[in-house]
Amino acid sequence: MTSGTQALSIKAVETAAQRDAFIRLPWTLYQDDPAWVPPLLQERRDHLNPRKNPFFQTAEARFWLALRAGRTVGRISAQVNHAHLARHGDATGHFGMLEAEDDAETFQALTATAEDWLRAQGMRRISGPFNFSINEELGLLVDGFAAPPYLLMGHARPYYAGHLEHLGYRKQKDLLCYHYDARREPPPPVAGLLRKAARLEELTVRAMDMGRYAQDLSTIMDIFNDAWSENWGFVPMSEAELQSLARDLRPIVRPQSIAIAELDGIPVAMAISLPNVNEAIADLDGRLLPFGWAKLIWRLKVKTTKTARVPLMGVRKAHQGGLMGAMLAFSVIDKIRRAQCALGVEHGELSWVLEDNQPMIRMIEAVGAVPYKTYRLYGRALAA
Structure with missing residues (x-):
């Protein structure tokens, strides 16, 4: 775990340089992780661009960086997805894009910032990670770290889950990934x-x-x-x-x-x-x-x-x-x-499958596919 010997600050992403730092942080965090796959930089820029990503037509989002002595050590997003609220009416906002060094203070400051913004938008619960919606990349990898992620699936360090759980985040759903021999x-x-x-x-x-x-x-x-x-x-x-x-x-x-x-x-x-x-x-x-x-x-x-x-x-x-x-x-x-x-x-991934979708699980396992990765969605109530 890194030591927070210098003051930590949280900055909203407002400039092109800050957006670039937000996108590039994983290069630092995963530089020694052979399973991580660097995303295409232009695709990431387009994904965060409200003019190019139709998600923003029915949603609002904010982005923040965590800094120590000018060095980026963490990031997070928060989203209010009006399409989700219209369907479910559950006053739930989402967090996403969570990446950070192994430091409890950084995780606490990032999630608290996202929670504060969502609370100010009238949300009563927070859930994630969603990057950005349920129809895109979602869930935190909690099992299967040695295998590289497939297209539109995420990667994470094993310590991420522990920090979230320490902050009171609890499992909502597990999403299963199956490996199959084509x-x-x-x-x-x-x-x-x-x-x-x-x-x-x-x-x-x-x-x-x-x-x-x-x-x-x-x-x-x-x-x-x-x-x-x-x-x-x-x-x-x-x-x-x-x-x-x-x-x-x-x-x-x-x-x-x-x-x-x-x-x-x-x-x-x-x-x-x-x-x-x-x-x-x-x-x-x-x-x-x-x-x-x-x-x-x-x-x-x-x-x-x-x-x-x-x-x-x-x-x-x-x-x-x-x-x-x-x-x-x-x-x-x-x-x-x-x-x-x-x-x-030769090989492939069937993903993702809700852990309690037994009909789908039985069907997938019937063709010989085996579970090998688990992504988890976390949530917690937002105190008034």
């Missing part, structure tokens, strides 16, 4: 269901059609918003967020690795697999210039990654449960698994 054929029970599904004349499982990319992505998000609507903390994607997602994903989408299942021509299930961009950028040190762009494009389009992440899978509520629901889910999962193998993918 080359492994489905076990006999699943293979039997797949054969049965293949005989259904009314069932079609197809890849994404890049000729109608926007329409297919909208269909996928419509299934997602229906399938996940009863999940803890769920907030549907807005049209602006969907358009931003469509723009951001297009350069890395492999259409054959996205599956849409239709019953009598009506889309009822989907699964998305994305190349693990973190594998491709791990040695770029966050920079795309002067040669990073060429390396990234070659690794994603020519060499291809050996790993992929499945961030979304869903079956419409009307078809969940029972034999048909299982056949739909396994059909879209196996469709993208086979596509991944053809592209040279």
Whole structure:
């Protein structure tokens, strides 16, 4: 644990230089951590930019730095997500982007600053980390530190959880990540269901059609918003967020690795697999210039990654449960698994899954995936 021999100060991020210090702090904290993957600096700048991130159309956020003798030693954000409040009405604000040296005073000062701002906005509870919403990177890594994070998943030092818990933060939910071998054929029970599904004349499982990319992505998000609507903390994607997602994903989408299942021509299930961009950028040190762009494009389009992440899978509520629901889910999962193998993918991550989503957990474990990482959401009441 570092010693706080010099006075600690908390500064709001207001200038370009402060924003740059906020973004670059992880380079200092993780410089000796082989599992950490440096994010792309330009992507981080865009993520924090209200003019470029549609999250800010329905949310407010503030950012702070912790400094000792002019040196950045910590950071945090606080958000009031009006889309979350409109759906849940729970007067809960969020914190995120938490990074800091191993020092109790720093964690206390950062969280207290975020709590004070949220309290002033009328919030009665605080929850996080959310970077920024439940549809983006979230949760604090509490198990699985040795493995590098996949695309849109975070990393942390083991001491982070202890500092938060010392400050009275308590677990709200655990989010599980599963590792799977894409080359492994489905076990006999699943293979039997797949054969049965293949005989259904009314069932079609197809890849994404890049000729109608926007329409297919909208269909996928419509299934997602229906399938996940009863999940803890769920907030549907807005049209602006969907358009931003469509723009951001297009350069890395492999259409054959996205599956849409239709019953009598009506889309009822989907699964998305994305190349693990973190594998491709791990040695770029966050920079795309002067040669990073060429390396990234070659690794994603020519060499291809050996790993992929499945961030979304869903079956419409009307078809969940029972034999048909299982056949739909396994059909879209196996469709993208086979596509991944053809592209040279060997391993992947299915993430994230709520710890109490037993139907999904049983399905994932039925195809041979094993849990290997845990991310935790923390919360506490905000005293008046």
